[in-house]
Amino acid sequence: MPFLTLDHVSKSYGALKVTDDVSLSLDATETLGILGPNGAGKSTLFNLIGGTQRPDAGRILLEGVDVTAQGAAARCHAGIGRSFQIPHPFVGMSVYENLLVGSAFGQSGTDGAARCREILEETGLLAKANLPAGKLTLLERKRLELARALATHPRLLLLDEIAGGLTEAECQSLIQTIQRIRDRGVAIIWIEHVVHALMAVAQRLVVIDRGRIVADGAPGQVMDLPVVQEIYLGIDADDQAA
Amino acid sequence: MADATVPLTKSGFDPAALATRAAIIVAVGVLATAPFWASRADLRMLMEALSFLALAQMWNLLAGYTGLISVGQQAYVGLGGYLFFALAMFAGIPVLWAIPLAAGVAALIAVPVGWLAFRLQGAYFAIGTWVIAEVFRLLAAQFPALGGGSGISLPVALAKSIAQTRGGRETVMYYVAFGIALLSVAGVWLLLRSRWGLALTAIRDSEPAAASLGVDVRRVKFMVYIATAAGTALTGAFIFLQKLRITPEAAFSVTEWSAFVIFIVVIGGLGTIEGPILGVILFFALRDLAADWGTWYLIGLGTIAIAVMLIDRRGIWGALRARGVPEIFATRRVLK
Numbered sequence: 001m002p003f004l005t006l007d008h009v010s011k012s013y014g015a016l017k018v019t020d021d022v023s024l025s026l027d028a029t030e031t032l033g034i035l036g037p038n039g040a041g042k043s044t045l046f047n048l049i050g051g052t053q054r055p056d057a058g059r060i061l062l063e064g065v066d067v068t069a070q071g072a073a074a075r076c077h078a079g080i081g082r083s084f085q086i087p088h089p090f091v092g093m094s095v096y097e098n099l100l101v102g103s104a105f106g107q108s109g110t111d112g113a114a115r116c117r118e119i120l121e122e123t124g125l126l127a128k129a130n131l132p133a134g135k136l137t138l139l140e141r142k143r144l145e146l147a148r149a150l151a152t153h154p155r156l157l158l159l160d161e162i163a164g165g166l167t168e169a170e171c172q173s174l175i176q177t178i179q180r181i182r183d184r185g186v187a188i189i190w191i192e193h194v195v196h197a198l199m200a201v202a203q204r205l206v207v208i209d210r211g212r213i214v215a216d217g218a219p220g221q222v223m224d225l226p227v228v229q230e231i232y233l234g235i236d237a238d239d240q241a242a
Numbered sequence: 243m244a245d246a247t248v249p250l251t252k253s254g255f256d257p258a259a260l261a262t263r264a265a266i267i268v269a270v271g272v273l274a275t276a277p278f279w280a281s282r283a284d285l286r287m288l289m290e291a292l293s294f295l296a297l298a299q300m301w302n303l304l305a306g307y308t309g310l311i312s313v314g315q316q317a318y319v320g321l322g323g324y325l326f327f328a329l330a331m332f333a334g335i336p337v338l339w340a341i342p343l344a345a346g347v348a349a350l351i352a353v354p355v356g357w358l359a360f361r362l363q364g365a366y367f368a369i370g371t372w373v374i375a376e377v378f379r380l381l382a383a384q385f386p387a388l389g390g391g392s393g394i395s396l397p398v399a400l401a402k403s404i405a406q407t408r409g410g411r412e413t414v415m416y417y418v419a420f421g422i423a424l425l426s427v428a429g430v431w432l433l434l435r436s437r438w439g440l441a442l443t444a445i446r447d448s449e450p451a452a453a454s455l456g457v458d459v460r461r462v463k464f465m466v467y468i469a470t471a472a473g474t475a476l477t478g479a480f481i482f483l484q485k486l487r488i489t490p491e492a493a494f495s496v497t498e499w500s501a502f503v504i505f506i507v508v509i510g511g512l513g514t515i516e517g518p519i520l521g522v523i524l525f526f527a528l529r530d531l532a533a534d535w536g537t538w539y540l541i542g543l544g545t546i547a548i549a550v551m552l553i554d555r556r557g558i559w560g561a562l563r564a565r566g567v568p569e570i571f572a573t574r575r576v577l578k
Contacts, residue, residue: 052450071460072453081454088451090444092513096577101444104437105456117577129577152455 003028009058018044020211033202034191041211042191050082051075081154083145091134099151106152123147156187163194258568277413292423296477298506298518299426300470306513307442308463314371317378318471320493322478341479348475356467379494393489434573511557515571
């Protein structure tokens with residue numbers, strides 16, 4: 001049974017369909033990359049999976065259980081951990097306390113000091129542990145998003161554009177971190193514009209455009225599809241054929 | 243012992259932490275001995291200030307941490323007062339026991355009232371709470387046994403049941419006020435240091451992120467609403483014991499129990515424990531100063547509140563914190 005299933009899920013803002021009849025399923029240890037132009041509806045998809053928003057139509061199932069009506073907290077307890085594209089740090093708390101929220105209220109619900117330390121080390125934030133989260137740079141805030149999501153002990157991790165703006169070295173270390181998480185058996189869905197980062201981690205690639213899934217398959221094959229090249233790389237399929 | 247110029251954290255010697263601890267002990271000590279050094283008028287003023295401190299801590303817990311802006315907390319001040327009168331006069335409950343009991347009953351009533359208010363969001367919630375308080379005020383006038391619209395006085399025998407002499411009564415009442423204020427500050431502090439404090443601070447800073455990390459935002463907010471209703475009613479019960487008389491207008495006064503309380507929290511610093519304390523001191527100093535100004539006094543208060551919000555919306559304590567003043571009620575968890 002797949003861990004996550006989206007069954008004909010749709011979401012509109014007024015006349016604009018941001019998620020248009022999306023069906024998708026993900027195995028418990030699968031690593032899925034999502035590509036798509038800005039405004040394609042990628043972050044909305046995460047809001048729907050994470051329970052921050054409710055779909056207008058369709059169902060969302062976790063291990064076969066319909067969770068469509070459940071809110072974000074319940075989805076977290078069910079094993080979904082997410083990062084936000086625009087970081088939402090708890091600015092009045094220290095970096096460590098930000099993680100404590102996840103470990104105290106997330107899926108594990110256990111005392112987190114030792115585990116938080118591990119996660120802070122893994123995400124390179126240990127030196128900043130006792131600093132106010134409001135003092136972090138944008139890149140550190142993105143790492144905090146990842147760290148905080150890990151603190152909830154997720155079985156499915158949703159990562160929303162955490163590689164943007166990194167140097168090549170930073171990006172490599174991020175890739176290694178995510179590979180380690182993947183190898184521990186955590187399912188991952190990663191939305192990213194940095195294609196090579198996705199290619200290094202994902203076993204499967206989905207391309208979204210205007211709220212619809214336009215491609216779904218092995219990364220190499222998907223990237224070679226004319227429709228993907230046209231949408232994502234701005235190469236017109238006809239030009240290429242010519 | 244390490245070089246004294248090197249600030250050590252935790253187990254080591256920390257002058258700032260020691261100084262704030264000493265300041266707390268001195269302040270509590272001075273207040274705890276007030277009946278022995280304060281004049282009767284001063285004692286009465288202190289009782290009132292301690293009551294406002296408790297109300298401000300409650301309003302701050304609700305608004306400063308959960309973002310629920312209520313302009314109807316007078317509903318619980320008045321409810322606490324009226325329940326206290328009813329329990330003491332008609333149920334034969336000993337006067338001092340009637341105070342916490344009134345708070346308990348008010349908390350029960352707050353469950354369906356909160357359920358109703360929580361149907362509303364943002365500005366509608368604020369207006370809704372005010373409307374609910376007005377309904378409470380109109381209802382209070384419907385009980386002839388409690389004096390209807392013109393109010394009722396606490397029978398002398400009940401007042402005397404606290405203590406025979408006037409001085410003795412005032413001492414007992416002072417300690418009730420002191421206890422309630424202490425409970426409000428210590429209660430909020432302990433709450434913030436607990437697991438729930440993490441949730442509340444997280445909600446204050448970002449609701450969507452708190453929810454995504456497993457915090458049941460709605461449930462936490464509702465629990466806080468009930469807890470603050472109980473604390474507000476507890477204070478309300480005491481306030482009308484001290485006044486010895488209750489009327490619907492006084493009990494459900496939006497100016498007294500919402501506007502002044504909001505003023506205290508906003509100028510002191512929303513979302514901090516220290517803010518309401520500073521706010522109360524400033525409020526009473528201003529009130530003393532402007533005793534003869536009549537209406538201008540209220541206009542002055544409003545102007546100051548607006549000025550504080552325009553200059554630094556974090557309030558006086560927030561501005562001081564930003565300039566490096568260490569917090570007095572530390573809630574920080576440190577990774578060692």
